[in-house]
Amino acid sequence: MIQDIAPHEYHNEWRPQPPEAESYVLFYRGKEVLVKWKGEALDFPRFSDLEDTNDSLWETSTYLFTIDKDRYYLLENIAYPLNDTYRMENLEIFRTVSPGYLAFAGITGAQLYRWYRNHRFCGTCGRQMVHSEKERMVYCPACNTMEYPKISPAVIVAVTNNNRLLMSKYANRDFKKYALIAGFVEIGETVEETVRREVMEEVGLKVKNLRYYKSQPWSFTDTILMGFFAELDGEEEITLDREELAMAEWFEREEIPVKERSVSLTNEMILKFKAGEV
Known part of the structure:
Protein backbone atom coordinates (compact mmCIF):
# COMPACT_ATOMS: atom_id res chain seq x y z
CA MET A 1 0.00 0.00 0.00
CA ILE A 2 1.04 3.60 -0.43
CA GLN A 3 2.42 3.92 3.12
CA ASP A 4 4.55 0.78 2.82
CA ILE A 5 7.86 2.45 1.99
CA ALA A 6 10.35 0.13 3.74
CA PRO A 7 13.32 0.12 3.96
CA HIS A 8 12.74 3.90 4.02
CA GLU A 9 11.48 5.36 7.31
CA TYR A 10 8.90 8.12 7.66
CA HIS A 11 9.22 10.48 10.65
CA ASN A 12 6.28 12.80 11.28
CA GLU A 13 7.47 14.15 14.65
CA TRP A 14 7.34 17.93 14.87
CA ARG A 15 11.03 18.84 14.84
CA PRO A 16 11.46 21.84 12.54
CA GLN A 17 14.97 22.83 11.54
CA PRO A 18 16.26 25.28 8.94
CA PRO A 19 16.41 23.63 5.50
CA GLU A 20 19.68 22.59 3.93
CA ALA A 21 20.73 22.85 0.30
CA GLU A 22 19.68 19.25 -0.36
CA SER A 23 16.38 19.42 1.51
CA TYR A 24 13.29 18.72 -0.60
CA VAL A 25 10.87 21.41 -1.79
CA LEU A 26 7.17 20.51 -2.05
CA PHE A 27 5.18 23.08 -3.98
CA TYR A 28 1.44 22.68 -4.66
CA ARG A 29 -1.11 24.69 -6.59
CA GLY A 30 -4.65 23.44 -6.15
CA LYS A 31 -4.64 19.80 -7.23
CA GLU A 32 -1.19 20.00 -8.82
CA VAL A 33 2.34 19.47 -7.54
CA LEU A 34 5.75 20.52 -8.86
CA VAL A 35 7.72 17.45 -9.93
CA LYS A 36 11.32 17.15 -11.09
CA TRP A 37 11.47 14.17 -13.43
CA LYS A 38 14.51 11.93 -13.73
CA GLY A 39 13.56 10.15 -16.93
CA GLU A 40 10.38 8.32 -15.88
CA ALA A 41 11.30 8.33 -12.19
CA LEU A 42 9.68 10.73 -9.75
CA ASP A 43 11.76 13.34 -7.95
CA PHE A 44 11.23 16.72 -6.31
CA PRO A 45 13.37 19.85 -6.53
CA ARG A 46 15.88 20.60 -3.80
CA PHE A 47 16.54 24.01 -2.29
CA SER A 48 19.80 24.17 -4.25
CA ASP A 49 17.81 23.79 -7.50
CA LEU A 50 15.63 26.84 -6.82
CA GLU A 51 17.71 29.27 -4.75
CA ASP A 52 18.96 31.25 -7.79
CA THR A 53 15.40 32.12 -8.90
CA ASN A 54 13.82 32.70 -5.46
CA ASP A 55 15.10 35.39 -3.10
CA SER A 56 13.19 34.36 0.04
CA LEU A 57 13.21 30.60 -0.47
CA TRP A 58 14.89 29.77 2.84
CA GLU A 59 12.91 32.17 5.01
CA THR A 60 9.39 31.25 3.85
CA SER A 61 9.53 27.46 4.06
CA THR A 62 7.42 25.34 6.45
CA TYR A 63 8.84 22.08 7.78
CA LEU A 64 6.65 19.05 7.03
CA PHE A 65 8.37 15.73 7.83
CA THR A 66 11.49 13.62 7.32
CA ILE A 67 12.02 10.40 5.36
CA ASP A 68 15.27 8.69 6.31
CA LYS A 69 17.53 11.74 6.79
CA ASP A 70 15.95 13.93 4.09
CA ARG A 71 13.73 16.79 5.27
CA TYR A 72 10.71 18.01 3.28
CA TYR A 73 9.44 21.60 3.32
CA LEU A 74 6.32 23.32 2.03
CA LEU A 75 6.87 26.40 -0.15
CA GLU A 76 4.41 28.86 -1.68
CA ASN A 77 4.64 31.25 -4.65
CA ILE A 78 7.97 30.07 -6.00
CA ALA A 79 9.55 30.40 -9.42
CA TYR A 80 10.90 27.28 -11.12
CA PRO A 81 12.66 26.51 -14.42
CA LEU A 82 10.41 26.26 -17.46
CA ASN A 83 11.62 23.07 -19.13
CA ASP A 84 10.71 19.39 -19.52
CA THR A 85 12.39 18.43 -16.26
CA TYR A 86 10.16 20.55 -14.00
CA ARG A 87 6.41 20.18 -14.46
CA MET A 88 3.21 20.72 -12.52
CA GLU A 89 1.41 17.36 -12.39
CA ASN A 90 -1.99 16.25 -11.10
CA LEU A 91 -1.84 14.69 -7.63
CA GLU A 92 -3.32 11.49 -9.05
CA ILE A 93 0.14 10.56 -10.37
CA PHE A 94 1.05 9.46 -6.85
CA ARG A 95 -1.18 6.40 -7.30
CA THR A 96 1.17 4.92 -9.88
CA VAL A 97 4.62 6.57 -10.04
CA SER A 98 7.86 5.34 -8.52
CA PRO A 99 9.84 5.38 -6.35
CA GLY A 100 7.06 4.69 -3.88
CA TYR A 101 8.55 6.53 -0.92
CA LEU A 102 8.60 9.78 -2.92
CA ALA A 103 5.01 9.21 -4.06
CA PHE A 104 4.06 8.79 -0.39
CA ALA A 105 5.95 11.98 0.48
CA GLY A 106 4.20 13.89 -2.30
CA ILE A 107 0.64 12.96 -1.35
CA THR A 108 1.28 13.30 2.40
CA GLY A 109 2.67 16.77 1.78
CA ALA A 110 -0.46 17.59 -0.21
CA GLN A 111 -2.65 16.80 2.80
CA LEU A 112 -0.61 19.18 4.96
CA TYR A 113 -0.65 21.81 2.21
CA ARG A 114 -4.46 21.76 2.18
CA TRP A 115 -4.60 22.05 5.96
CA TYR A 116 -2.26 25.04 6.08
CA ARG A 117 -4.05 26.67 3.13
CA ASN A 118 -7.48 26.27 4.75
CA HIS A 119 -6.38 27.62 8.14
CA ARG A 120 -4.74 30.89 7.27
CA PHE A 121 -7.43 32.85 9.11
CA CYS A 122 -9.24 32.25 12.38
CA GLY A 123 -12.67 30.69 12.01
CA THR A 124 -13.82 32.44 15.19
CA CYS A 125 -12.75 36.07 14.73
CA GLY A 126 -11.20 36.22 11.25
CA ARG A 127 -7.70 37.29 12.30
CA GLN A 128 -4.62 35.82 10.63
CA MET A 129 -3.38 32.60 12.23
CA VAL A 130 0.18 32.16 13.52
CA HIS A 131 2.27 28.99 13.33
CA SER A 132 3.17 27.48 16.69
CA GLU A 133 6.87 26.91 17.34
CA LYS A 134 6.23 24.01 19.75
CA GLU A 135 3.95 21.70 17.75
CA ARG A 136 2.14 21.33 14.43
CA MET A 137 -0.62 23.79 15.24
CA VAL A 138 -1.77 27.23 14.19
CA TYR A 139 -3.38 29.66 16.62
CA CYS A 140 -5.09 33.01 16.70
CA PRO A 141 -3.18 35.61 18.78
CA ALA A 142 -6.39 37.59 19.26
CA CYS A 143 -8.85 34.98 20.62
CA ASN A 144 -6.47 32.02 21.21
CA THR A 145 -8.35 29.64 18.91
CA MET A 146 -6.08 26.67 18.15
CA GLU A 147 -6.28 24.41 15.09
CA TYR A 148 -4.60 21.03 14.65
CA PRO A 149 -4.54 18.89 11.48
CA LYS A 150 -7.85 17.09 11.03
CA ILE A 151 -8.12 13.53 9.73
Missing part, protein backbone atom coordinates in the same frame (compact mmCIF):
# COMPACT_ATOMS: atom_id res chain seq x y z
CA SER A 152 -11.47 12.14 8.54
CA PRO A 153 -12.16 8.50 9.56
CA ALA A 154 -13.75 6.32 6.88
CA VAL A 155 -14.50 2.65 6.33
CA ILE A 156 -13.88 0.22 3.48
CA VAL A 157 -16.24 -2.78 3.56
CA ALA A 158 -15.75 -6.06 1.73
CA VAL A 159 -19.20 -7.67 1.84
CA THR A 160 -18.99 -11.45 1.33
CA ASN A 161 -21.67 -14.00 0.53
CA ASN A 162 -20.09 -17.45 0.88
CA ASN A 163 -17.79 -17.66 -2.18
CA ARG A 164 -18.83 -14.28 -3.58
CA LEU A 165 -17.68 -10.72 -3.05
CA LEU A 166 -19.72 -7.56 -3.59
CA MET A 167 -17.87 -5.16 -5.87
CA SER A 168 -18.89 -1.74 -7.13
CA LYS A 169 -17.89 1.24 -9.24
CA TYR A 170 -18.33 4.87 -8.24
CA ALA A 171 -20.70 7.17 -10.06
CA ASN A 172 -19.56 10.53 -11.43
CA ARG A 173 -15.91 10.16 -10.47
CA ASP A 174 -12.66 10.01 -12.40
CA PHE A 175 -11.78 6.72 -10.67
CA LYS A 176 -13.38 4.01 -12.84
CA LYS A 177 -11.90 0.80 -11.42
CA TYR A 178 -13.69 -1.71 -9.20
CA ALA A 179 -14.09 -0.70 -5.57
CA LEU A 180 -15.72 -1.83 -2.33
CA ILE A 181 -18.41 -0.12 -0.28
CA ALA A 182 -16.92 2.92 1.47
CA GLY A 183 -17.98 5.96 3.43
CA PHE A 184 -17.09 8.49 6.12
CA VAL A 185 -17.86 8.08 9.80
CA GLU A 186 -20.56 10.53 10.88
CA ILE A 187 -20.69 12.45 14.16
CA GLY A 188 -22.09 10.36 17.00
CA GLU A 189 -21.72 6.90 15.47
CA THR A 190 -19.24 4.09 16.00
CA VAL A 191 -17.12 2.72 13.18
CA GLU A 192 -19.15 -0.49 13.26
CA GLU A 193 -22.36 1.50 12.86
CA THR A 194 -20.79 3.27 9.89
CA VAL A 195 -20.13 -0.09 8.23
CA ARG A 196 -23.77 -1.17 8.57
CA ARG A 197 -25.16 2.22 7.55
CA GLU A 198 -22.99 2.63 4.45
CA VAL A 199 -23.78 -0.87 3.18
CA MET A 200 -27.50 -0.30 3.69
CA GLU A 201 -27.44 3.17 2.09
CA GLU A 202 -25.41 2.22 -0.98
CA VAL A 203 -26.70 -1.27 -1.82
CA GLY A 204 -29.66 -1.91 0.52
CA LEU A 205 -28.11 -4.94 2.25
CA LYS A 206 -27.70 -6.01 5.87
CA VAL A 207 -24.38 -7.38 7.15
CA LYS A 208 -23.18 -9.36 10.18
CA ASN A 209 -19.96 -10.79 11.66
CA LEU A 210 -17.86 -7.70 11.06
CA ARG A 211 -14.11 -8.42 11.11
CA TYR A 212 -11.58 -5.61 11.24
CA TYR A 213 -8.74 -6.10 8.72
CA LYS A 214 -6.31 -3.15 8.84
CA SER A 215 -6.06 0.61 8.33
CA GLN A 216 -4.41 2.94 5.84
CA PRO A 217 -3.63 6.65 5.73
CA TRP A 218 -5.17 7.99 2.52
CA SER A 219 -4.01 11.55 2.00
CA PHE A 220 -5.84 11.90 -1.33
CA THR A 221 -8.96 12.61 0.76
CA ASP A 222 -7.42 13.57 4.15
CA THR A 223 -8.63 10.22 5.47
CA ILE A 224 -7.68 7.33 7.71
CA LEU A 225 -9.30 4.27 6.15
CA MET A 226 -10.38 1.28 8.25
CA GLY A 227 -10.99 -1.95 6.38
CA PHE A 228 -13.64 -4.50 7.39
CA PHE A 229 -14.83 -7.82 6.04
CA ALA A 230 -18.55 -8.44 6.70
CA GLU A 231 -20.90 -11.27 5.82
CA LEU A 232 -24.26 -10.81 4.10
CA ASP A 233 -27.16 -11.05 6.56
CA GLY A 234 -30.36 -12.03 4.74
CA GLU A 235 -31.48 -11.30 1.18
CA GLU A 236 -28.82 -10.73 -1.49
CA GLU A 237 -30.82 -8.54 -3.89
CA ILE A 238 -29.04 -5.21 -4.40
CA THR A 239 -30.84 -1.87 -4.24
CA LEU A 240 -28.37 0.56 -5.80
CA ASP A 241 -27.87 4.16 -4.70
CA ARG A 242 -27.27 5.61 -8.16
CA GLU A 243 -26.04 8.94 -6.82
CA GLU A 244 -23.09 7.15 -5.23
CA LEU A 245 -22.56 4.07 -7.39
CA ALA A 246 -22.61 3.35 -11.10
CA MET A 247 -22.89 -0.40 -10.48
CA ALA A 248 -22.66 -3.10 -7.80
CA GLU A 249 -22.79 -6.87 -8.27
CA TRP A 250 -21.69 -10.17 -6.77
CA PHE A 251 -18.56 -11.84 -8.15
CA GLU A 252 -17.54 -15.45 -7.62
CA ARG A 253 -14.10 -15.61 -6.01
CA GLU A 254 -12.52 -17.17 -9.11
CA GLU A 255 -14.12 -14.62 -11.46
CA ILE A 256 -13.06 -11.40 -9.73
CA PRO A 257 -11.62 -9.27 -12.57
CA VAL A 258 -9.07 -7.37 -10.44
CA LYS A 259 -5.54 -8.68 -11.08
CA GLU A 260 -2.95 -5.95 -10.68
CA ARG A 261 -1.77 -4.65 -7.32
CA SER A 262 -2.08 -0.99 -6.47
CA VAL A 263 -1.39 1.33 -3.54
CA SER A 264 -4.87 1.14 -1.98
CA LEU A 265 -6.38 -0.80 0.92
CA THR A 266 -9.39 -1.57 -1.29
CA ASN A 267 -7.20 -3.32 -3.85
CA GLU A 268 -5.41 -5.38 -1.18
CA MET A 269 -8.69 -6.52 0.36
CA ILE A 270 -10.10 -7.58 -3.01
CA LEU A 271 -6.98 -9.58 -3.83
CA LYS A 272 -6.95 -11.18 -0.36
CA PHE A 273 -10.48 -12.51 -0.90
CA LYS A 274 -9.70 -13.60 -4.47
CA ALA A 275 -6.71 -15.61 -3.24
CA GLY A 276 -8.84 -17.34 -0.59
CA GLU A 277 -6.85 -15.81 2.27
CA VAL A 278 -9.93 -14.45 4.08
Whole structure:
Protein backbone atom coordinates (compact mmCIF):
# COMPACT_ATOMS: atom_id res chain seq x y z
CA MET A 1 0.00 0.00 0.00
CA ILE A 2 1.04 3.60 -0.43
CA GLN A 3 2.42 3.92 3.12
CA ASP A 4 4.55 0.78 2.82
CA ILE A 5 7.86 2.45 1.99
CA ALA A 6 10.35 0.13 3.74
CA PRO A 7 13.32 0.12 3.96
CA HIS A 8 12.74 3.90 4.02
CA GLU A 9 11.48 5.36 7.31
CA TYR A 10 8.90 8.12 7.66
CA HIS A 11 9.22 10.48 10.65
CA ASN A 12 6.28 12.80 11.28
CA GLU A 13 7.47 14.15 14.65
CA TRP A 14 7.34 17.93 14.87
CA ARG A 15 11.03 18.84 14.84
CA PRO A 16 11.46 21.84 12.54
CA GLN A 17 14.97 22.83 11.54
CA PRO A 18 16.26 25.28 8.94
CA PRO A 19 16.41 23.63 5.50
CA GLU A 20 19.68 22.59 3.93
CA ALA A 21 20.73 22.85 0.30
CA GLU A 22 19.68 19.25 -0.36
CA SER A 23 16.38 19.42 1.51
CA TYR A 24 13.29 18.72 -0.60
CA VAL A 25 10.87 21.41 -1.79
CA LEU A 26 7.17 20.51 -2.05
CA PHE A 27 5.18 23.08 -3.98
CA TYR A 28 1.44 22.68 -4.66
CA ARG A 29 -1.11 24.69 -6.59
CA GLY A 30 -4.65 23.44 -6.15
CA LYS A 31 -4.64 19.80 -7.23
CA GLU A 32 -1.19 20.00 -8.82
CA VAL A 33 2.34 19.47 -7.54
CA LEU A 34 5.75 20.52 -8.86
CA VAL A 35 7.72 17.45 -9.93
CA LYS A 36 11.32 17.15 -11.09
CA TRP A 37 11.47 14.17 -13.43
CA LYS A 38 14.51 11.93 -13.73
CA GLY A 39 13.56 10.15 -16.93
CA GLU A 40 10.38 8.32 -15.88
CA ALA A 41 11.30 8.33 -12.19
CA LEU A 42 9.68 10.73 -9.75
CA ASP A 43 11.76 13.34 -7.95
CA PHE A 44 11.23 16.72 -6.31
CA PRO A 45 13.37 19.85 -6.53
CA ARG A 46 15.88 20.60 -3.80
CA PHE A 47 16.54 24.01 -2.29
CA SER A 48 19.80 24.17 -4.25
CA ASP A 49 17.81 23.79 -7.50
CA LEU A 50 15.63 26.84 -6.82
CA GLU A 51 17.71 29.27 -4.75
CA ASP A 52 18.96 31.25 -7.79
CA THR A 53 15.40 32.12 -8.90
CA ASN A 54 13.82 32.70 -5.46
CA ASP A 55 15.10 35.39 -3.10
CA SER A 56 13.19 34.36 0.04
CA LEU A 57 13.21 30.60 -0.47
CA TRP A 58 14.89 29.77 2.84
CA GLU A 59 12.91 32.17 5.01
CA THR A 60 9.39 31.25 3.85
CA SER A 61 9.53 27.46 4.06
CA THR A 62 7.42 25.34 6.45
CA TYR A 63 8.84 22.08 7.78
CA LEU A 64 6.65 19.05 7.03
CA PHE A 65 8.37 15.73 7.83
CA THR A 66 11.49 13.62 7.32
CA ILE A 67 12.02 10.40 5.36
CA ASP A 68 15.27 8.69 6.31
CA LYS A 69 17.53 11.74 6.79
CA ASP A 70 15.95 13.93 4.09
CA ARG A 71 13.73 16.79 5.27
CA TYR A 72 10.71 18.01 3.28
CA TYR A 73 9.44 21.60 3.32
CA LEU A 74 6.32 23.32 2.03
CA LEU A 75 6.87 26.40 -0.15
CA GLU A 76 4.41 28.86 -1.68
CA ASN A 77 4.64 31.25 -4.65
CA ILE A 78 7.97 30.07 -6.00
CA ALA A 79 9.55 30.40 -9.42
CA TYR A 80 10.90 27.28 -11.12
CA PRO A 81 12.66 26.51 -14.42
CA LEU A 82 10.41 26.26 -17.46
CA ASN A 83 11.62 23.07 -19.13
CA ASP A 84 10.71 19.39 -19.52
CA THR A 85 12.39 18.43 -16.26
CA TYR A 86 10.16 20.55 -14.00
CA ARG A 87 6.41 20.18 -14.46
CA MET A 88 3.21 20.72 -12.52
CA GLU A 89 1.41 17.36 -12.39
CA ASN A 90 -1.99 16.25 -11.10
CA LEU A 91 -1.84 14.69 -7.63
CA GLU A 92 -3.32 11.49 -9.05
CA ILE A 93 0.14 10.56 -10.37
CA PHE A 94 1.05 9.46 -6.85
CA ARG A 95 -1.18 6.40 -7.30
CA THR A 96 1.17 4.92 -9.88
CA VAL A 97 4.62 6.57 -10.04
CA SER A 98 7.86 5.34 -8.52
CA PRO A 99 9.84 5.38 -6.35
CA GLY A 100 7.06 4.69 -3.88
CA TYR A 101 8.55 6.53 -0.92
CA LEU A 102 8.60 9.78 -2.92
CA ALA A 103 5.01 9.21 -4.06
CA PHE A 104 4.06 8.79 -0.39
CA ALA A 105 5.95 11.98 0.48
CA GLY A 106 4.20 13.89 -2.30
CA ILE A 107 0.64 12.96 -1.35
CA THR A 108 1.28 13.30 2.40
CA GLY A 109 2.67 16.77 1.78
CA ALA A 110 -0.46 17.59 -0.21
CA GLN A 111 -2.65 16.80 2.80
CA LEU A 112 -0.61 19.18 4.96
CA TYR A 113 -0.65 21.81 2.21
CA ARG A 114 -4.46 21.76 2.18
CA TRP A 115 -4.60 22.05 5.96
CA TYR A 116 -2.26 25.04 6.08
CA ARG A 117 -4.05 26.67 3.13
CA ASN A 118 -7.48 26.27 4.75
CA HIS A 119 -6.38 27.62 8.14
CA ARG A 120 -4.74 30.89 7.27
CA PHE A 121 -7.43 32.85 9.11
CA CYS A 122 -9.24 32.25 12.38
CA GLY A 123 -12.67 30.69 12.01
CA THR A 124 -13.82 32.44 15.19
CA CYS A 125 -12.75 36.07 14.73
CA GLY A 126 -11.20 36.22 11.25
CA ARG A 127 -7.70 37.29 12.30
CA GLN A 128 -4.62 35.82 10.63
CA MET A 129 -3.38 32.60 12.23
CA VAL A 130 0.18 32.16 13.52
CA HIS A 131 2.27 28.99 13.33
CA SER A 132 3.17 27.48 16.69
CA GLU A 133 6.87 26.91 17.34
CA LYS A 134 6.23 24.01 19.75
CA GLU A 135 3.95 21.70 17.75
CA ARG A 136 2.14 21.33 14.43
CA MET A 137 -0.62 23.79 15.24
CA VAL A 138 -1.77 27.23 14.19
CA TYR A 139 -3.38 29.66 16.62
CA CYS A 140 -5.09 33.01 16.70
CA PRO A 141 -3.18 35.61 18.78
CA ALA A 142 -6.39 37.59 19.26
CA CYS A 143 -8.85 34.98 20.62
CA ASN A 144 -6.47 32.02 21.21
CA THR A 145 -8.35 29.64 18.91
CA MET A 146 -6.08 26.67 18.15
CA GLU A 147 -6.28 24.41 15.09
CA TYR A 148 -4.60 21.03 14.65
CA PRO A 149 -4.54 18.89 11.48
CA LYS A 150 -7.85 17.09 11.03
CA ILE A 151 -8.12 13.53 9.73
CA SER A 152 -11.47 12.14 8.54
CA PRO A 153 -12.16 8.50 9.56
CA ALA A 154 -13.75 6.32 6.88
CA VAL A 155 -14.50 2.65 6.33
CA ILE A 156 -13.88 0.22 3.48
CA VAL A 157 -16.24 -2.78 3.56
CA ALA A 158 -15.75 -6.06 1.73
CA VAL A 159 -19.20 -7.67 1.84
CA THR A 160 -18.99 -11.45 1.33
CA ASN A 161 -21.67 -14.00 0.53
CA ASN A 162 -20.09 -17.45 0.88
CA ASN A 163 -17.79 -17.66 -2.18
CA ARG A 164 -18.83 -14.28 -3.58
CA LEU A 165 -17.68 -10.72 -3.05
CA LEU A 166 -19.72 -7.56 -3.59
CA MET A 167 -17.87 -5.16 -5.87
CA SER A 168 -18.89 -1.74 -7.13
CA LYS A 169 -17.89 1.24 -9.24
CA TYR A 170 -18.33 4.87 -8.24
CA ALA A 171 -20.70 7.17 -10.06
CA ASN A 172 -19.56 10.53 -11.43
CA ARG A 173 -15.91 10.16 -10.47
CA ASP A 174 -12.66 10.01 -12.40
CA PHE A 175 -11.78 6.72 -10.67
CA LYS A 176 -13.38 4.01 -12.84
CA LYS A 177 -11.90 0.80 -11.42
CA TYR A 178 -13.69 -1.71 -9.20
CA ALA A 179 -14.09 -0.70 -5.57
CA LEU A 180 -15.72 -1.83 -2.33
CA ILE A 181 -18.41 -0.12 -0.28
CA ALA A 182 -16.92 2.92 1.47
CA GLY A 183 -17.98 5.96 3.43
CA PHE A 184 -17.09 8.49 6.12
CA VAL A 185 -17.86 8.08 9.80
CA GLU A 186 -20.56 10.53 10.88
CA ILE A 187 -20.69 12.45 14.16
CA GLY A 188 -22.09 10.36 17.00
CA GLU A 189 -21.72 6.90 15.47
CA THR A 190 -19.24 4.09 16.00
CA VAL A 191 -17.12 2.72 13.18
CA GLU A 192 -19.15 -0.49 13.26
CA GLU A 193 -22.36 1.50 12.86
CA THR A 194 -20.79 3.27 9.89
CA VAL A 195 -20.13 -0.09 8.23
CA ARG A 196 -23.77 -1.17 8.57
CA ARG A 197 -25.16 2.22 7.55
CA GLU A 198 -22.99 2.63 4.45
CA VAL A 199 -23.78 -0.87 3.18
CA MET A 200 -27.50 -0.30 3.69
CA GLU A 201 -27.44 3.17 2.09
CA GLU A 202 -25.41 2.22 -0.98
CA VAL A 203 -26.70 -1.27 -1.82
CA GLY A 204 -29.66 -1.91 0.52
CA LEU A 205 -28.11 -4.94 2.25
CA LYS A 206 -27.70 -6.01 5.87
CA VAL A 207 -24.38 -7.38 7.15
CA LYS A 208 -23.18 -9.36 10.18
CA ASN A 209 -19.96 -10.79 11.66
CA LEU A 210 -17.86 -7.70 11.06
CA ARG A 211 -14.11 -8.42 11.11
CA TYR A 212 -11.58 -5.61 11.24
CA TYR A 213 -8.74 -6.10 8.72
CA LYS A 214 -6.31 -3.15 8.84
CA SER A 215 -6.06 0.61 8.33
CA GLN A 216 -4.41 2.94 5.84
CA PRO A 217 -3.63 6.65 5.73
CA TRP A 218 -5.17 7.99 2.52
CA SER A 219 -4.01 11.55 2.00
CA PHE A 220 -5.84 11.90 -1.33
CA THR A 221 -8.96 12.61 0.76
CA ASP A 222 -7.42 13.57 4.15
CA THR A 223 -8.63 10.22 5.47
CA ILE A 224 -7.68 7.33 7.71
CA LEU A 225 -9.30 4.27 6.15
CA MET A 226 -10.38 1.28 8.25
CA GLY A 227 -10.99 -1.95 6.38
CA PHE A 228 -13.64 -4.50 7.39
CA PHE A 229 -14.83 -7.82 6.04
CA ALA A 230 -18.55 -8.44 6.70
CA GLU A 231 -20.90 -11.27 5.82
CA LEU A 232 -24.26 -10.81 4.10
CA ASP A 233 -27.16 -11.05 6.56
CA GLY A 234 -30.36 -12.03 4.74
CA GLU A 235 -31.48 -11.30 1.18
CA GLU A 236 -28.82 -10.73 -1.49
CA GLU A 237 -30.82 -8.54 -3.89
CA ILE A 238 -29.04 -5.21 -4.40
CA THR A 239 -30.84 -1.87 -4.24
CA LEU A 240 -28.37 0.56 -5.80
CA ASP A 241 -27.87 4.16 -4.70
CA ARG A 242 -27.27 5.61 -8.16
CA GLU A 243 -26.04 8.94 -6.82
CA GLU A 244 -23.09 7.15 -5.23
CA LEU A 245 -22.56 4.07 -7.39
CA ALA A 246 -22.61 3.35 -11.10
CA MET A 247 -22.89 -0.40 -10.48
CA ALA A 248 -22.66 -3.10 -7.80
CA GLU A 249 -22.79 -6.87 -8.27
CA TRP A 250 -21.69 -10.17 -6.77
CA PHE A 251 -18.56 -11.84 -8.15
CA GLU A 252 -17.54 -15.45 -7.62
CA ARG A 253 -14.10 -15.61 -6.01
CA GLU A 254 -12.52 -17.17 -9.11
CA GLU A 255 -14.12 -14.62 -11.46
CA ILE A 256 -13.06 -11.40 -9.73
CA PRO A 257 -11.62 -9.27 -12.57
CA VAL A 258 -9.07 -7.37 -10.44
CA LYS A 259 -5.54 -8.68 -11.08
CA GLU A 260 -2.95 -5.95 -10.68
CA ARG A 261 -1.77 -4.65 -7.32
CA SER A 262 -2.08 -0.99 -6.47
CA VAL A 263 -1.39 1.33 -3.54
CA SER A 264 -4.87 1.14 -1.98
CA LEU A 265 -6.38 -0.80 0.92
CA THR A 266 -9.39 -1.57 -1.29
CA ASN A 267 -7.20 -3.32 -3.85
CA GLU A 268 -5.41 -5.38 -1.18
CA MET A 269 -8.69 -6.52 0.36
CA ILE A 270 -10.10 -7.58 -3.01
CA LEU A 271 -6.98 -9.58 -3.83
CA LYS A 272 -6.95 -11.18 -0.36
CA PHE A 273 -10.48 -12.51 -0.90
CA LYS A 274 -9.70 -13.60 -4.47
CA ALA A 275 -6.71 -15.61 -3.24
CA GLY A 276 -8.84 -17.34 -0.59
CA GLU A 277 -6.85 -15.81 2.27
CA VAL A 278 -9.93 -14.45 4.08
